[in-house]
Amino acid sequence: MKLVLATGNRGKLREFRQMCEDEVVAFSDLLGAFDIVEDGDTFAQNALIKARTIYEKLKEKDPSTDYLVISDDSGISLPVLNGAPGIYSARYAGKDVTDKENLYKLVEAVKEKGLKSTPAYYTAAIAIVSKYGEYVVHGWMHGDVIDEARGEKGFGYDPMFIPAGFHKTLGELDDDIKKNISHRGKALALAKPIIQMLKTK
Numbered sequence: 782m783k784l785v786l787a788t789g790n791r792g793k794l795r796e797f798r799q800m801c802e803d804e805v806v807a808f809s810d811l812l813g814a815f816d817i818v819e820d821g822d823t824f825a826q827n828a829l830i831k832a833r834t835i836y837e838k839l840k841e842k843d844p845s846t847d848y849l850v851i852s853d854d855s856g857i858s859l860p861v862l863n864g865a866p867g868i869y870s871a872r873y874a875g876k877d878v879t880d881k882e883n884l885y886k887l888v889e890a891v892k893e894k895g896l897k898s899t900p901a902y903y904t905a906a907i908a909i910v911s912k913y914g915e916y917v918v919h920g921w922m923h924g925d926v927i928d929e930a931r932g933e934k935g936f937g938y939d940p941m942f943i944p945a946g947f948h949k950t951l952g953e954l955d956d957d958i959k960k961n962i963s964h965r966g967k968a969l970a971l972a973k974p975i976i977q978m979l980k981t982k
């Protein structure tokens with residue numbers, strides 16, 4: 782069974798493909814690319830919005846196929862910023878901004894607090910939508926963000942995030958380290974048995 786991933790984020794698509802044994806198809810390959818309005822109040826609500834939207838459009842297009850759609854809504858939260866940017870991580874620097882603009886705005890926010898580093902955590906909510914129902918699982922990754930960006934690996938805020946127990950940023954660490962400790966990897970570890978159960982129904 783193909784897993785359809787309801788994301789437009791290339792970094793996420795790469796990581797899901799690295800972590801999933803099943804073939805992961807980007808929804809844009811089946812439906813063309815389009816934005817989905819994420820107006821939920823939580824990561825879980827936004828993940829469900831994305832997975833439901835793609836599932837419904839696929840069913841309209843091809844009613845005879847059983848699709849299993851998964852999505853990921855994720856972000857970074859800083860207690861020193863009362864949890865910001867949180868669910869607004871993708872648009873922290875504004876509408877239609879790049880990862881780099883978001884990253885450097887958060888680096889500046891850490892500097893404005895007069896800090897060299899401060900605790901932070903990533904949250905990932907993965908939603909699964911199929912004809913048998915809907916499921917949501919979560920994963921978190923704790924660490925610190927620093928007042929500079931180091932390395933080009935990963936995506937988004939990775940160059941300023943140092944996972945707990947490490948001294949390098951996720952911009953400096955390889956994907957094969959990140960996938961074993963990340964919020965996305967932990968959420969996917971919970972999603973996989975559900976996906977397996979749905980595949981065998």
Ligand SMILES: O=c1nc[nH]c2c1ncn2[C@H]1C[C@H](O)[C@@H](COP(=O)(O)OP(=O)(O)OP(=O)(O)O)O1
Binds near residue numbers: 788789883936937939
């Ligand atoms: O592992 C990560 N490493 C670095 N940054 C990350 C990570 N995980 C999420 N993030 C950041 C990127 C984006 O600024 C926001 C996700 O926003 P989010 O709406 O879930 O994703 P998105 O808009 O990029 O793509 P989509 O909604 O199509 O899945 O948090």
Ligand SMILES: [Mg+2]
Binds near residue numbers: 819871
């Ligand atoms: Mg998004």
